[in-house]
Amino acid sequence: MNSNTSIDKYEILIVDDTPEQIEMAMLVLKSNNYKVRVATRGAAALKLLEKQIPDLILLDIFMPEIDGFELCKLIKANENFKNIPVIFLTSSDDEDSIRKGFESGAQDYVTKPFNTTELLARVNTHIKLKEQTESLYLANRELDSFCYSIAHDLKAPLLSVRKLIDYLSLDYTDKLGEDGNSLIMNIQKKSAELTGIIDHLLEFSRMCEMEMNFEPVNLHMLIRNVFDELMLAEPQRIAKLNLARLPEITGDGIMLRILMTNILSNALKYTSPLPAAIIDIDYTEHQNDYVFCISDNGVGFDMKYSSRLFQVFQRLHSSKEFEGSGVGLSICQRILKRHNGRAWMTGEVNNGASFYFSFPK
DSSP states (O other): OOSOOSGGGOEEEEEOSOHHHHHHHHHHHHTTTOEEEEESSHHHHHHHHHHOOOSEEEEESOOSSSOHHHHHHHHHHSTTTTTSOEEEEEETTOHHHHHHHHHTTOSEEEEESOOHHHHHHHHHHHHHHHHHHHHHHHHHHHHHHHHHHHHHHHHHHHHHHHHHHHHHHHHHHHHHHHHHHHHHHHHHHHHHHHHHHHHHHHHHHHHHHSOOOEEEEEHHHHHHHHHHHHHHTOTTOOEEEEEOOOOEEEEEHHHHHHHHHHHHHHHHHTTTTSSSEEEEEEEEEOSSEEEEEEEEOSOOOOGGGGGGTTSTTOOSSOTTTSOOOSOHHHHHHHHHHHTTOEEEEEEOTTSOEEEEEEEEO
């Protein structure tokens, strides 16, 4: 949204080659204090976007050179333009165009010849939605920054406390007795847990701030390498990985390694009570994305608590049963959202769990 919040500062870009439609839309919008720019070709629209980003685009489907579907895909593929709401202008009986419009990334449509009241209502609605979305985004950024600052400021004095406890233990072990030394061990353990929580909170905050570096990622090899590294840390474990041949994807390599480390760590953690862990990884291919599934034969969980899974510091098992901070799944969800994917889980108590995530092609 433009920095000015009064409605007369909101700008609409009309992309249409029909003079009558342009004139009618301009009349409605300008009479309601919207700024309006017009492009009659797709290439001209892209040039206007480079100069000034509008708050909303009214896009005709049938145009020469570049049709509305292709133009919408180009807009949504551009990091600078992808959040601009697009409303298609289409014929009322053209259901196929309406479907293709949504598939190409449009938020809404208005049928032609359009009703001026309907056009204005839809424009107003999406302008408000965009403003609310951006306000929420800024609020989340501020909250992330606040969490990062708090966690960062807490870590230094906590590390000092841990160091002082170590000194106390070294210098006074023989004087504190069994109860005193037991108390020191508990303090050391709890301070280490708190340091771990702060580290995870810092990592969670960084997931929003990290710059994205998109590159081809061999997911099959990445998962194999992460699993082997995790098993090196637990050489006594018996775990079998059934890994299907996975497709290559495009994403941030560092973030995807963090994602797979969290998912596989969870699978190994919650299969630890079993003599042998079995982890199955497969995928299904859809028109616009892949859906990956990582299943295990672990302790599972009760699905009635599934809404808590991706919330920060929420746990479905006590810390006495399984160590952890309750942040790992939240980090997974954040990484996937930054890749325009999402995550969800299914499970059954004592019958394993499955972690699903979608990833765009």
